[in-house]
Amino acid sequence: MTALRSTAATQRLQSYQDRFANGDEPMPEAANLRAWIDENRDVFHSVMECDLKTCAKIVYDFSSNSDVVIGGESDPARQTEIMWLQLADANAPVGIGRYREDRICYQSEQFKNDGKARSQHLGIDLFAPAYTPVFAPLDGVVHSFADNNLHLDYGPTIILQHEPAEGIRFYTLYGHLSRESLDGLYKGKEINAGELLCRFGDFPINGDWIPHLHFQIIFDMLGREGDFFGAAKPSEWDIWESICPNPNLILQMPENVTASRKGV
Template identity: 80%
Template sequence: MTTTIFDDASARFQSYLDRYAKGQEPLGDATRLRQWIIDHQADFASIMDCDLKSCAKIVYDFSRNGDVVIGGISDPARQTEIMWQQLADANAPVGIGRYREDRICYQSDQFKNDGEARSQHLGIDLFAPAGTPVYVPLDGVVHSFNDNNLHLDYGPTIILEHNPEPGVTFYTLYGHLSRESLDGLYVGQPVEKDHLLCTFGDFPINGDWIPHLHFQIIFDMLGKKGDYFGAAKPSEWDIWESICPNANLILQMPENVTANRSGQ
């Protein structure tokens, strides 16, 4: 989750800031692309074996420290044990980390630029055991991949590019994977809807987190390959929300998996 934006992408990001200052949608195509996804929700395959539209879940709040703590100096082994017990008690196959959540674990210097932390979550987290399979939601190609092997980074990561019809292009990101998930991949490799893409990684390979998938929709890669911003500065949230819309547009979970406007 590095912060470098290349020069041409910096100019694009500035154009988004300028559009927002004029009261416009920051990314001009965002409204059209979001609507395309909404109109084709029935066409997306489930990315997990469990049916996220109907299965039991625990939706976690990581905007404050509770029974389960992620990141920081927490012990992922102990926190995984606590979460798995909670999920077993609830007969829930998956735990959820919310979109737009302003997370306490992103307040360290690692996530700060100019004094402000990139603390507001741009994806949705799906917590389940290491080795859990992940499936392709829609035909596409491999845009890029990388092992982002810094502490509290993504670990192994895959980004897919989807071009379902002329004029419609967007990307999906899969972070915190097993290292084996990258085996045999190549840029431009076709991937088919509903086919196995990767598996959840375990700590410490996955960036040293409780095993989970970070799933994110992206409308502009901003020159990035194999890595992307997984959280935004709260002061820039409206810009990033236009670039990375709510991943639940694809996952379609009925629970409230989105934090309120303040990120809480």
């Protein structure tokens, strides 16, 4: 969640900003990539043991404080206890944190550039107990991995690269993992659809959050490895939405898991 790392990446991001200013899709390849994912949605494997298309869920709102709070100064142990009781009462195996949500937990200096917070969520969160298994949704190779071990960062993180057809390349990010999830990985390692990829981490290893998976689609890694922006400035949302489209294109949950543009 730091600055861009290369001149080429900075130039690409500037080109996306320029295209948006001209009224064009910021990333020129984005429409074709979204279309390929949508056209092949029936072949994707669930990333969890439960079927996210049909299982019961609680969709949470983290745009304001409520009985369940994530990040900030909250106590992850206490918040985990509250969430697990709610999920058990609902007979729901998973809780959901929404895409595009403007979150109050991202208002600290850690998430600010030029005094403005990167507060709008670029991924979807899947909340379940620590060590819940995660499966690859489609074939890929390990692009990179890292233990982003700052407080409220991703913790252990894996990024897969997918090239399922000619001219189609994109990435999926898996954050807040167990440290053991990184064992045996190497760049270029082949991962098959449906293969056990990793497991949810526990606090504090996972960045000190309620145990969950941050799942994100990325169309341009912008030169980064083992880490990527997990939230965007609301003023730049249209640009980052083109780079990181709605992860529900792959997850395919029927519930409304996308916040409105105002985060409500």
